[in-house]
Amino acid sequence: MIDFAFTERDKEILDEARAQARLAARYARDFERDEDRMLPHVYPEAEGRPDPRAMLRAHVEETSGAKILNALLYLEEWRGGVPLRECRYSLGNTVLAIAGTPEQQARWNDKTIAIALTEPIGGSDPAATRTTATWDPSTQEWVIDGEKIFITYAQSCDAALVLARMIHPERRGLSTFMVEKGTLGFTVGRQYRKMGIRFEDTAGLVFSGCRLSESHHIDGDLKKTLQSFSESRPVVAAYALGVTRAVMDFAWARLAEAGVTPDYDAGPTHLTAAADRMLTLEAEWEATYVTVLRAKWVEQNEGPGKIDSSVAKAMGGALARKVTQTCLEILGAAGLSEAHLPEKAFRDARIFDIYEGTGEIQRLIIARDILGLSPKELN
Amino acid sequence: MISFALTEDQTIAQHAAAALAQAHARPAARAADEASAFPASLIERAWALGLVQTAASGDAPEQPSVLNAIVIEEVAYGDATLAAALAAPLGFVRAIAESGSPAQRRRHLHAFAGDAPRFAAIAHVESGWPHKNNQRTRARRAGSGWRLDGAKASVPLAARCETFLVTAETDAGARAFIIPAAARGLAVAQPRGSLGLRALQMADVVLEDVSVSDEDILPGNVRRILDSGRVAISALLSGLARCVYDYALPYTKQRVVHGEALARKQAVAFKLTDMHIATQAMRWMMLRAACELDAGASATRSASLARRYAAEHGLRTADEGLQLFGGHGFMCVMPLEMWYRNAQSLCVLDGSFGV
Numbered sequence: 001m002i003d004f005a006f007t008e009r010d011k012e013i014l015d016e017a018r019a020q021a022r023l024a025a026r027y028a029r030d031f032e033r034d035e036d037r038m039l040p041h042v043y044p045e046a047e048g049r050p051d052p053r054a055m056l057r058a059h060v061e062e063t064s065g066a067k068i069l070n071a072l073l074y075l076e077e078w079r080g081g082v083p084l085r086e087c088r089y090s091l092g093n094t095v096l097a098i099a100g101t102p103e104q105q106a107r108w109n110d111k112t113i114a115i116a117l118t119e120p121i122g123g124s125d126p127a128a129t130r131t132t133a134t135w136d137p138s139t140q141e142w143v144i145d146g147e148k149i150f151i152t153y154a155q156s157c158d159a160a161l162v163l164a165r166m167i168h169p170e171r172r173g174l175s176t177f178m179v180e181k182g183t184l185g186f187t188v189g190r191q192y193r194k195m196g197i198r199f200e201d202t203a204g205l206v207f208s209g210c211r212l213s214e215s216h217h218i219d220g221d222l223k224k225t226l227q228s229f230s231e232s233r234p235v236v237a238a239y240a241l242g243v244t245r246a247v248m249d250f251a252w253a254r255l256a257e258a259g260v261t262p263d264y265d266a267g268p269t270h271l272t273a274a275a276d277r278m279l280t281l282e283a284e285w286e287a288t289y290v291t292v293l294r295a296k297w298v299e300q301n302e303g304p305g306k307i308d309s310s311v312a313k314a315m316g317g318a319l320a321r322k323v324t325q326t327c328l329e330i331l332g333a334a335g336l337s338e339a340h341l342p343e344k345a346f347r348d349a350r351i352f353d354i355y356e357g358t359g360e361i362q363r364l365i366i367a368r369d370i371l372g373l374s375p376k377e378l379n
Numbered sequence: 380m381i382s383f384a385l386t387e388d389q390t391i392a393q394h395a396a397a398a399l400a401q402a403h404a405r406p407a408a409r410a411a412d413e414a415s416a417f418p419a420s421l422i423e424r425a426w427a428l429g430l431v432q433t434a435a436s437g438d439a440p441e442q443p444s445v446l447n448a449i450v451i452e453e454v455a456y457g458d459a460t461l462a463a464a465l466a467a468p469l470g471f472v473r474a475i476a477e478s479g480s481p482a483q484r485r486r487h488l489h490a491f492a493g494d495a496p497r498f499a500a501i502a503h504v505e506s507g508w509p510h511k512n513n514q515r516t517r518a519r520r521a522g523s524g525w526r527l528d529g530a531k532a533s534v535p536l537a538a539r540c541e542t543f544l545v546t547a548e549t550d551a552g553a554r555a556f557i558i559p560a561a562a563r564g565l566a567v568a569q570p571r572g573s574l575g576l577r578a579l580q581m582a583d584v585v586l587e588d589v590s591v592s593d594e595d596i597l598p599g600n601v602r603r604i605l606d607s608g609r610v611a612i613s614a615l616l617s618g619l620a621r622c623v624y625d626y627a628l629p630y631t632k633q634r635v636v637h638g639e640a641l642a643r644k645q646a647v648a649f650k651l652t653d654m655h656i657a658t659q660a661m662r663w664m665m666l667r668a669a670c671e672l673d674a675g676a677s678a679t680r681s682a683s684l685a686r687r688y689a690a691e692h693g694l695r696t697a698d699e700g701l702q703l704f705g706g707h708g709f710m711c712v713m714p715l716e717m718w719y720r721n722a723q724s725l726c727v728l729d730g731s732f733g734v
Contacts, residue, residue: 002386003380003381006381264684269510282684290663291660314652371631373643378648
């Protein structure tokens with residue numbers, strides 16, 4: 001039966017996450033001036049409060065499902081501006097779980113594994129990857145050389161899963177390699193100076209003659225591996241939902257002080273311009289919300305749905321831009337002040353239409369699928 | 380518990396509606412538009428889907444609004460005008476069945492439980508240009524009853540309606556009044572023709588000092604009627620948008636410009652992508668609002684936002700679909716200009732339909 005209502009357990013878990021997001025809001029600006037600072041695993045305010053993800057794990061059968069709830073937990077957390085408890089969600093771990101052998105999984109399961117895909121030449125086209133993995137038959141080792149940029153968890157990760165082009169007498173094409181911290185020739189750059197999401201650990205990686213045994217070669221089906229992105233895309237849209245919800249709530253509160261309240265019954269000739277624009281944003285927010293639920297529901301029931309995921313991501317990216325821009329315009333000059341959070345949300349939210357595949361890349365993925373065109377035919 | 384799974388009954392109803400849309404509604408749509416009338420057989424076929432009769436029987440299926448919205452959407456995929464012709468009496472019957480007193484249900488529902496199509500409509504849209512008062516049709520107390528004055532616009536199939544559910548402002552807010560078409564002082568104007576949904580023969584209903592007894596005022600306020608109307612508009616636009624998208628997509632693969640299929644150009648492919656995204660989001664929003672209606676909670680926010688999104692993106696989808704055909708889209712030999720007119724019309728008909 002089609003249903004959009006939460007279970008009692010859903011509500012309990014999400015309410016707790018929302019309460020914790022409120023507690024985290026006081027730390028929202030901690031990284032604004034000091035991007036080299038690392039996010040703590042947990043802030044003291046979390047002391048004595050249950051971890052919402054542990055609640056989810058313990059009672060998953062009483063919820064709407066782990067995938068849906070996990071995405072909604074991110075939505076709640078992003079209302080706060082920084083997470084009260086760090087929840088590392090790294091695609092490197094997802095890829096290991098999909099493509100690693102049982103031995104490889106046992107070895108790196110509990111590590112934080114950054115995914116290293118994007119290169120200075122670009123991130124949207126993996127086929128253009130220049131980083132190489134050269135097979136050295138004399139030592140039976142792979143030698144990794146290349147540079148990766150914009151890598152999340154670059155500094156705090158235990159290892160990086162690197163996409164590289166194989167140079168091997170019998171193998172060719174792209175594959176992934178586990179390069180652990182401390183490997184000779186693996187260096188991490190300094191934290192990037194970014195417009196927003198300054199609490200996220202982002203830096204470049206350089207691999208210069210890193211030698212790896214075959215046991216570090218995560219040799220799964222690459223196509224399948226890259227499809228794991230389908231899982232994380234709706235999660236980014238959930239980030240966008242959280243940030244934009246906080247900005248819209250802030251804007252509505254200021255508008256209420258000016259006597260403007262949401263009127264869902266009024267026709268277009270009976271709304272102020274501000275209320276009309278805000279209601280358009282509310283509609284876009286709800287539209288994005290249902291596509292995120294849809295993508296995660298499909299994933300829960302049928303495995304990651306490539307198209308549903310890209311629909312949600314494209315919606316989330318566009319929502320983040322439109323909501324923050326419109327709300328800042330409605331709030332006027334006061335909204336620019338660092339005394340309040342909307343200006344931070346404006347800077348943070350801009351990344352959501354870029355990372356994990358830009359809005360344009362999502363559209364390419366969808367367009368190729370609905371039109372039945374290959375990447376060669378539509379690019 | 381969040382779920383997008385339709386029940387077996389919902390799937391069966393959806394398939395029946397899809398079959399009607401493909402075999403009968405779509406092929407007849409252009410002729411109905413040109414004649415400003417449906418062939419009787421087509422109305423009978425739509426009626427045979429059973430939505431109105433079921434609503435009138437008092438034996439509500441599980442999630443009636445969801446079921447009705449799914450069927451209306453599917454018929455609208457074939458022809459939004461035909462779907463609207465079904466959603467208009469459905470709105471009336473659902474309002475009486477859900478909000479009416481036992482006496483009102485006994486008196487007004489029986490006629491709709493049979494196999495022959497019967498007509499009635501909610502008359503909500505105000506006649507005339509935008510005005511500072513949302514609701515100019517007024518009901519004032521007169522003895523033990525009410526007297527109504529005002530004018531309603533764009534009432535679907537008004538000339539064939541036996542009864543109207545007229546919304547009017549009272550001193551205690553908007554209420555809905557059940558008024559027979561034959562009531563003294565009620566006049567159905569000649570249809571003037573309209574931009575779209577032409578076969579609905581929409582006409583003004585003018586009320587001059589119409590007397591209504593207390594027994595004919597619907598208990599409670601009109602909120603639920605309006606919310607149901609918003610879901611209906613969302614369903615109509617959702618079906619229409621999906622129809623335009625499905626029609627335009629294959630064309631862009633066949634049409635060669637500058638030596639290459641239109642579909643292989645990003646500017647075109649991305650338009651189709653945005654149409655796909657919008658039709659998905661419209662559909663889920665519409666179903667969410669329908670779910671909330673069925674759950675009995677206030678659905679005003681979700682229904683109003685679903686309608687707002689559907690109006691903007693449904694129209695844009697019809698608009699961009701037409702654009703993809705260039706000059707052919709403008710020609711009446713193709714359905715795109717009709718769909719475009721229908722989409723624009725649906726955007727302004729709040730409260731005329733229901734699920």
